[in-house]
Amino acid sequence: MTIALQFGAMLDPRAKTLLKTLIERYIAEGQPVGSRTLSKYSGLELSPATIRNVMSDLEESGLIVSPHTSAGRIPTPRAYRLFVDTMLVAQPPTDDAQVESTVRTQLRPGEPNKLVAAAASVLSNLSQFAGVVLTPRRSHIFKQIEFMRLSEKRILLVIVTPEGDVQNRIMATQKEYSPSQLSEASNYINANYANLSFSEVRKRLRAELEALRGDMTHLMHVMQEAVVASTEETSDLGEAVLISGERNLLEVADLSSDMDRLRKLFNVFDQKTSLLQLLEVSSHAQGVQIFIGGESNLVPIEQMSVVTSSYEVDGQVVGTLGVIGPTRMAYQRVIQIVDITAKLLSQALSQR
Template sequence: MQLDTRAQTLLKALVERYIADGQPVGSRALSQISGLELSPATIRNVMADLEHMGFVASPHTSAGRVPTPRGYRVFVDQLLTVQLIDEAALESRLQSRIFSTPPQKIIANAAQVLSSLSQFAGVVMTARQESIFQQVEFLRLSEKRILLVVVTPSGEVHNRLLLTAVDYNPSQLVQAANYLNQNFGGLSFDDARLRINGELRQLQDDMSRLMQAAVEAGSDAMSEKEEDVVISGERNLLNVADLSSNMTSLRKLFDMFEQKTGLMQLLDMSSKATGVQIFIGGESNLVPMDEMSIVTAPYEVNGKIVGTLGVIGPTRMAYERVIPIVDITAKLLSNALSH
């Protein structure tokens, strides 16, 4: 639904004032801050039209109006003027934390920087890496108990205990390891799993089951090496009245942090898009609260998108400040992980 210039100007003024002080905005205030030479009656008529279209709402306790999720969406998509920030200062702040540290630490620091700069919660979905193995080895510990040793191309070693239905002798274990290494070494476990089902049918059933178990266990062992999502600054949201005003809201908020399933779906969805994405509460089933927004951006490693980061805060956040923080942090994290 298209808004004329006058309605857009008044909606922009209303959202900006509401974000600034959190109080419903009346027609008198709009006449002072909008820069339009309109009578109070005209402003009231425009506000009534905006309310009828679902862009603003009138709280029962006030004659003023507040933006709805639909109003916020028009604001961030069409009316927002993104604030210029000191990109060099932000880059220096990030670089002082992330270079010469392992990837896991870089990601945790990025979440902390997002939280400290926004004063909300920072979140980073960790880089999705294929579970590629260079070689495997089986060590017989006792009857029907085998230690699977997985070595990655970078030299990392992962161990997993296999409990088998058959007691394999050392010769069989060497045979199975040699077959996997010669035919699947250098592939991901996912690729190996797809090929194994067809290629191992000609082998003995017991050996086939051992190799299939090894592929499953090896993939699980490598996927456990780090968290899927790193969150920093959750406690900041306790200071946001819009999110912590009642126990129901708090329960939804921390259920999201504890379960992480919905948050992972949302971050994974934004990784398939380009640039900054804004999820406003009430619009998406993936955002559990009407009062919550999540600003996200994907990050890359050597030109390939591998994850997403963002800021979780109230719908009434300063988008013009948070958007460039998320955007620049994603670019700097990409640079750091690609070195």
């Protein structure tokens, strides 16, 4: 049982209702919530004294705090965790349809890199926070290869991955090859090596070069070198993180009111290491994941939350996307945005 669920089991229905109301009002208004507001919005017939007693108990439990000298209270990261794990209700279908229509308009099937960039942008625009996408892992497998003659001794090698990513290499050769010879070489490689990893292709090429006709041997050696370069580039690049709308967070008082906090926030964007770790963790989980500041080293700022979901190509997880914002975010709506965007990006990437 998680800590959030343990706390939820300890709270009586009255305390849960007041805590839920307090969080919802704080998310909506951004101001510490007092007993009068709770009395008005909770729907409970409780005296101000009873509400204050319950709030005192919640404060002792570490679920709410009183900022400065304010009479009101605000939720802690622990309270947000309890809220998202046990108190959220599903959005109405009409809201889902509106978000889906907006996202679908932006994510039409096309070039993978452009689709991923569009996903980061739509996440940012809909949430008004920062959208982040861990780009598809570059495949170590090729689907198709083609040789194209550029000049007498220069050839363009085109490598197409199963994800639809296209990589180009210019190859220098010691002799001239005719278009028909290049076509024959392409057909041979596609027939014998397609859907194998680059490392497996290298092993088989080394073993089979001697069996090839002499006029193709040099071309295959050059092909082998190009495959090595592709493998090394894939390893060096690793995963890339695209971020859109990070400047939106400058408008969020919870994050921008403290210069040290702001510096930490933009260090997260500049270095990207912690984001990569967080998104990589998310890619191994099912459905939407919510990381709330202060819970783990993956979210280095207590006032920051990250809502993520993995996305797929042909049923295989290839990356993660999400929204970065303040802990005081409308989780219900952000979860909806992230979930729908992940599903529609998966559809668009799989329709090649």
